[in-house]
Amino acid sequence: MYRLGIDVGGTNTDAALLDNHLQVVHTVKVPTTKDVESGIFNAISKVVKENKIATSSITFAMLGTTHCTNAVVERKRLNKVGVIRIGLPATTSIPSFTDWPHDLREEIEVASTIISGGYEFDGRLISELKKEEVLKFCREVKGTAECIAITGVFAPVNKEQELVVAEWVREELGDIPISLSHEIGSIGFLERENATIINAALRKTGKMIVDGFAEALKELDIKAEMYFSQNDGTLMNESYALRYPILTMGCGPTNSIRGSAHLSGLQDAIVLDVGGTTSDIGVLSNGFPRQSSLSVNIGGVNTNFRMPDILSIGLGGGTHIRETKDDFTIGPDSVGYKITQKAILFGGDELTASDIVTRLGHAFEDYKEQVEHLPASFCKQVFSKMTEMLEDAIDQMKTSSKETPLILSGGGSIIVPHMLKGISNVIRPDHYGAANAIGAALGQVSGEIERSYSLDQMSREEAIEDARKLATEEAIRAGADKSTISIVSVEDIPLAYLPGNALFIRIKAVGDLISIST
Amino acid sequence: MRYIDEVAIEKIALGAAVLGTGGGGDPYIGKLMAKEAIRKYGPVRLITIDELEDDQLVVPVSGMGAPTVTIEKIPSEHEMTAALEALEKVIGRKVDVVMPIEIGGINSLFPIIAAAKKGLTMLDADAMGRAFPEAQMVTFHLDGYQPSPVTMADEKGNTVVLYPRDGVWAERLARVLTIEMGGSSSVCDYSMLGKQIKTSVIPDTLTLAERIGDYLLDPQLKEQARINKMLEELRGYRLFEGKIVDIERGLNSGFTRGIAKFEGIREDYGKTFTIYFQNEHLVAKEEEKLLCTTPDLITVLDTETGYPITTERMKYGARVAVVAFPCHEKWRTPKGIETAGPRYFGYHFDYIPVEELQKER
Numbered sequence: 001m002y003r004l005g006i007d008v009g010g011t012n013t014d015a016a017l018l019d020n021h022l023q024v025v026h027t028v029k030v031p032t033t034k035d036v037e038s039g040i041f042n043a044i045s046k047v048v049k050e051n052k053i054a055t056s057s058i059t060f061a062m063l064g065t066t067h068c069t070n071a072v073v074e075r076k077r078l079n080k081v082g083v084i085r086i087g088l089p090a091t092t093s094i095p096s097f098t099d100w101p102h103d104l105r106e107e108i109e110v111a112s113t114i115i116s117g118g119y120e121f122d123g124r125l126i127s128e129l130k131k132e133e134v135l136k137f138c139r140e141v142k143g144t145a146e147c148i149a150i151t152g153v154f155a156p157v158n159k160e161q162e163l164v165v166a167e168w169v170r171e172e173l174g175d176i177p178i179s180l181s182h183e184i185g186s187i188g189f190l191e192r193e194n195a196t197i198i199n200a201a202l203r204k205t206g207k208m209i210v211d212g213f214a215e216a217l218k219e220l221d222i223k224a225e226m227y228f229s230q231n232d233g234t235l236m237n238e239s240y241a242l243r244y245p246i247l248t249m250g251c252g253p254t255n256s257i258r259g260s261a262h263l264s265g266l267q268d269a270i271v272l273d274v275g276g277t278t279s280d281i282g283v284l285s286n287g288f289p290r291q292s293s294l295s296v297n298i299g300g301v302n303t304n305f306r307m308p309d310i311l312s313i314g315l316g317g318g319t320h321i322r323e324t325k326d327d328f329t330i331g332p333d334s335v336g337y338k339i340t341q342k343a344i345l346f347g348g349d350e351l352t353a354s355d356i357v358t359r360l361g362h363a364f365e366d367y368k369e370q371v372e373h374l375p376a377s378f379c380k381q382v383f384s385k386m387t388e389m390l391e392d393a394i395d396q397m398k399t400s401s402k403e404t405p406l407i408l409s410g411g412g413s414i415i416v417p418h419m420l421k422g423i424s425n426v427i428r429p430d431h432y433g434a435a436n437a438i439g440a441a442l443g444q445v446s447g448e449i450e451r452s453y454s455l456d457q458m459s460r461e462e463a464i465e466d467a468r469k470l471a472t473e474e475a476i477r478a479g480a481d482k483s484t485i486s487i488v489s490v491e492d493i494p495l496a497y498l499p500g501n502a503l504f505i506r507i508k509a510v511g512d513l514i515s516i517s518t
Numbered sequence: 519m520r521y522i523d524e525v526a527i528e529k530i531a532l533g534a535a536v537l538g539t540g541g542g543g544d545p546y547i548g549k550l551m552a553k554e555a556i557r558k559y560g561p562v563r564l565i566t567i568d569e570l571e572d573d574q575l576v577v578p579v580s581g582m583g584a585p586t587v588t589i590e591k592i593p594s595e596h597e598m599t600a601a602l603e604a605l606e607k608v609i610g611r612k613v614d615v616v617m618p619i620e621i622g623g624i625n626s627l628f629p630i631i632a633a634a635k636k637g638l639t640m641l642d643a644d645a646m647g648r649a650f651p652e653a654q655m656v657t658f659h660l661d662g663y664q665p666s667p668v669t670m671a672d673e674k675g676n677t678v679v680l681y682p683r684d685g686v687w688a689e690r691l692a693r694v695l696t697i698e699m700g701g702s703s704s705v706c707d708y709s710m711l712g713k714q715i716k717t718s719v720i721p722d723t724l725t726l727a728e729r730i731g732d733y734l735l736d737p738q739l740k741e742q743a744r745i746n747k748m749l750e751e752l753r754g755y756r757l758f759e760g761k762i763v764d765i766e767r768g769l770n771s772g773f774t775r776g777i778a779k780f781e782g783i784r785e786d787y788g789k790t791f792t793i794y795f796q797n798e799h800l801v802a803k804e805e806e807k808l809l810c811t812t813p814d815l816i817t818v819l820d821t822e823t824g825y826p827i828t829t830e831r832m833k834y835g836a837r838v839a840v841v842a843f844p845c846h847e848k849w850r851t852p853k854g855i856e857t858a859g860p861r862y863f864g865y866h867f868d869y870i871p872v873e874e875l876q877k878e879r
Contacts, residue, residue: 090673090700091592093551093631120700121587126674153591189590190550396783396821396837398761492767504586 003060005441015043016437027434064229064440072299082145086152087118101300118153138172147200151181186450191304199246206245234446255439263429274412317412363414447474480511521561529731534626541798542623542649543585572713578619583702600671617641622649643719654685665707672699754843810842813849
């Protein structure tokens, strides 16, 4: 039995085949195509053919893709959305779509309304829902809106009103796709509303991803269960992906870190991905990427979406080295993918980081003569400066002065020395070029809960226990095997200025895919 | 006299977050509200205290409540002016000028919305020079002025008039009402005539916030240079650079109290630091050595952008530069220290100005 991981990147589409024990069997790389689907098809057929396995032995197929990000950034294939906000008389000082790029708003908005309703922080009503307001709006957008986004004040604390409004929308508009904010985000109204609207607008794209992947598998006669990578390093099944296409955004860096973790067998480490232009440093903590605390901007829109915490510095295999009067500069520009023509070692005339390490005998043994004329002492100076840049950046990402292992990935990682300050050992695993696709193939699913509790009726411990239970249920809903579920993060934030009673809790549970462990 | 436009608001919001010393609420919401109001009603007239007439009636407009509520229950347009209108009714005369009570955080921007909507002039001054957690922590209180009558409003159409006996009672009563109103309210207090206000406010703080924002948003400057320019402007100090290695939050009589621990990075490698906060940052220490204490200002900045980080957003692993600024001299008087010094917040040591602490370093 095998599982298949696919990663669609900007340049390449990678595929990886893993066996039952999650050992990497084979990886391939093909160019990403404009329509994306044919790239996926090419990658799968290549990995299957080269390895000559029976397609019937593939039981899981996982896809990590940039479809959704591209759709928003390029403003293409987006659905028209009718936007309902529940919160009147509150929230009127900032209407929906405030602070959005004009063109994206044009592309998405059919109409927006603020209706009566919403909750207070403690669960009381701001005001009662009025059905007539919902029906009136529905009649206005009938025939033009393809999807509806519904966001209620404090819906993460109580989802009831969002569900009722959705029901009323269906009464008037039939089986229209509806995005509900409590399913998408946490406290932070505007960011959650933005994410909910974007999610609604991605319906079509989400369907295209799911259908395209299904089609490619079917053509190759692969009857595997389909899964889709999320930005937090876990998977979701088909029906989840159709409902939450936004969650596929930003899974690339996460998969890369997860894949590196798997290849190295480590749970906690620094991950350094060196490409042609940049070095991207992430932190693997408990087997998952550390998340950034900053809110993420998608195509010009602020969302409450979380992404891995990545530090990028302008140092890669193709980084330009320039001599100045009595010194030198390193980057930040690079020859990029033209390295095979422009770097000195490949017969070009531009001095790059790769030339430096080749001259010092760290890489490209066969091209040594090309760079022999470079003064060794100069190259040593540059190399130690490059090392310093990496060490400084790594140190910024570390959370303690304790030495940590470093896992390398990416084609440019030849420029990294074997020893670095603050690093216990440098690991270069096999198959590191396809870490993304491997990361996609690693089947874990998660459930996350974010809500406020009133501590008047329960203790903090009881509240956290309740949240744990809910997160576990969420993970099971996402396809996790109950016996493998563990809680990977617990965060609680008291709500300031409210005496002794309100606590906001965020908990995440993770487990293996059910059919693997049974 | 000048006008506040959308560009100015962008800068004021960022500068206000610096002066918010970790608290005062995330000005992002305030920024969007103020920009929306200016788009709708036009730019707001801003005057200095020298341009203020002695007989003009000045009213501070502010929001009270939990920042966590405001980011979820976005305020209504109605409540931005409802407390103001209630006050006019109570005292029987029109308000001439509005001002922020607190330059730190979101409250720097609330009066801009009221001014835009009502066509009122705004005063370039505030009564804290920073952010503080309690309503009596204002220069008006230090100067012996009374807040009464206090008007409050929510988005639901409730308005309340209070006649508290002093600033401490105003805080106590208004806080309870705010919670009943759903965790946030708008407040007008300390309404005064121009000739009184002039002697008691901290002048030019809106333009100060704007200048700080200007440095931090300057695309020509690198992060370090942005921070340095700001330090120059505020006569401030770089206390340390570090990574947050531990963060502890707890609830204490309605406030988020907490401790953040840092390990030094770059020049401070190998050292450890601690910041104590109650909504705002109150005390910074290196090991047991005091680096800065309230009422002087302590601000935590993201090392990558130079932008301030609020206490709610401080997170394990974040890389930060911690800076400190001297507070306004009114906070250094015995009454100022009694009202907002370390002992008021339960710390068992005396206030020492940050300049002296830094001289010893």
